[in-house]
Amino acid sequence: MGMKTRRLVVLTLLSCFLSGAISSAALAQKNVSKVLPSITSKAIRYVPPQAGQAATRVGVLRPFTPSLLSPQAAAGQTPASGVPVISAEQVQSAASRSLVSHRKNKKWMTINPRDKAEQLLNQTGNPITALQSLWRLKKYYQNRSFFSFLATAYYKQNFNSLTPHLREFFKKVERTDDYKLQYRVLKRMSFIIKNQDKFRAYFAPNIPKFGMRLRYTKDIARLTPENYSPRSLVLSFERKMNPGQSNASIRHVKVKSRFQVGKTDSYPVYRYNGPLEFMPNLYTFLVNGTHPKNHMTVIFDRDSRSMAIYNEDRSLWLRITPHEYAAADNLHLHLNETRTAQLEGILGRTIEETVNFNLFIPLEKPQALPSHNQQDYLYEMMILRPIRYFRGNAHVTIIERPIF
16 A cells, blocks of 8 residues: 555544544634634644655645644644644634633623622622722723612612612713712712711601602712712702692792782792793792892803702702703792701711702693794793893892803
């Protein structure tokens, strides 16, 4: 039998022997390039020497496959000097490691970040500790931040309702990607939550716990790590005015309150159904009560199409933004009161703490309403006309700037 014939028989037998090992690695072949980049760029096969010639290496410019193994490599033999040997076992092992690594990374990427944040919060019982753990996990999630999920989970453990306002606050903090800011926000939240029963007992013992929320009283859109104010993240007592809630009131504003227009006409505050031309009269009553000549400050924010109206010491105020007049069948106002008190704090120290009272006052849908451009019309009636009305009042100071 000639040399070429014997070589063909050996190759055939070895091919059958290796078929099982090679097929087990076939599913992972596409991952081999990640482990053996030098092979994928230029695979090497062995060329048997001809008579009187030395062994040579021939570069094959195509992706590596097990079929390119030399007979010597498949048999575990060492070919001529300088030619690398890659066994089928090495290929299978490398491919398996690459596949395991790929599956591990895929597993990390498919974990729900909300679930992971909640899991760590439950395990640690401490939002700061959970936050630090989540910082370390960011690299497994392509640097995705977890802050909003953690802050939301911590909030929901302690409060009944998460407002869109606060949800946007958490997202804004997350987008800054500032670890110090995230830490400061959670630290302030933790302080309020630990002391919320004390605040409620002092400020509003008759308001049920489900009416308590957190609010950030400054402009969220302009929030930065530099201008964040912990004192502006406050406990808020939220109530919606209706006949079934006698404690849904702020100072002189109650569900049965009425305000005067002229000498003879009066209208209800709750579900006001009069002409929108009388909105300045309603605003004045809400802020000043029965003392319409007390000084008021009006902040007009032309860019955001908003307005804020404060009483003389700025402890009572209205804020009318596009949120309040976005839909004609959901017109409403938010009357806010700020209260500050000296409370006994940690280790017996006295601290000054401020809380917010927010009264939701629904209005009736206006009768005279155009069929088109309703929001522009409502902006005119609820913001621009009252501004013009107040300009002629000696007891009102109007300032044009951002309201936050």
